Amino acid sequence: MLCDVSKVHTGFGIMPKVTHCTEDENWGKPGYSKKVFVATSLSQKGGWASVDKVIERLENNYWKIEVSNFQSWMLGFTRFEGEWKTTELETNKILVEYTYTLHSNVALLYPLNWLFTNTFWKTYMKRVIENVRQMAYTNEPYIYE
Numbered sequence: 001m002l003c004d005v006s007k008v009h010t011g012f013g014i015m016p017k018v019t020h021c022t023e024d025e026n027w028g029k030p031g032y033s034k035k036v037f038v039a040t041s042l043s044q045k046g047g048w049a050s051v052d053k054v055i056e057r058l059e060n061n062y063w064k065i066e067v068s069n070f071q072s073w074m075l076g077f078t079r080f081e082g083e084w085k086t087t088e089l090e091t092n093k094i095l096v097e098y099t100y101t102l103h104s105n106v107a108l109l110y111p112l113n114w115l116f117t118n119t120f121w122k123t124y125m126k127r128v129i130e131n132v133r134q135m136a137y138t139n140e141p142y143i144y145e
Contacts, residue, residue, distance in 0.1 A: 001063045001084060002028055002142040005036065005052075008131045012124050016041035016049070030054050036067075044072045061086060075116055076106035098129060 011017030016038035021027070024034035033053035040046035051069040056062065068079035080102050087095045102121065104113045 001054075001057075001065065003132070003135055003140060007135060007140070008128055010127070010131060011039065011041065012127055013120065014041060014043040015124055016044045016046065018049075021052075027052075028054060028057065030057050047071070055081070075112060076104040076109035077102050077113065078105050079103045096129070096132070098125070100125065 006018045006020060009015070009018040019037050019039050021034045021036050026032035027034045031054065033051050035048055036050050036052055037047055038044055038049040049071050050067050053066045053068070054063070055066055056064040063082075063084040065082050065084075066079055067082070070077070080100060082098065082100045085097045087097075089095050100121075102113065102117050104110065
């Protein structure tokens, strides 16, 4: 969660690549947020896309974040919540469990939301986790403290 998010969210299909973040001086501390910017894609014009906020953080154990304030229509989704839990299995071997919840306030879109979440979003997040894995293998430095 403390890495350069542009190296994790690299885009896929309709999901744009994250280019950078601003207003992130306190990122990583519960209650603080950052603005996320993306490249142009089929679904977005590029520029400011959303806000990431840290809801809860237990160092070396658990993070809960919220992505909201979407600047383009997101199939009726109002926010995404992600939870990241780590468990040390043995020296240099850590289990990472990442779950997400997508919230929508348009009941008519629930079938489309379900389809999107269980097909495209699931595939996209597997790619994100693989990017995180590669960063860990190459000892990618953190950009936040």
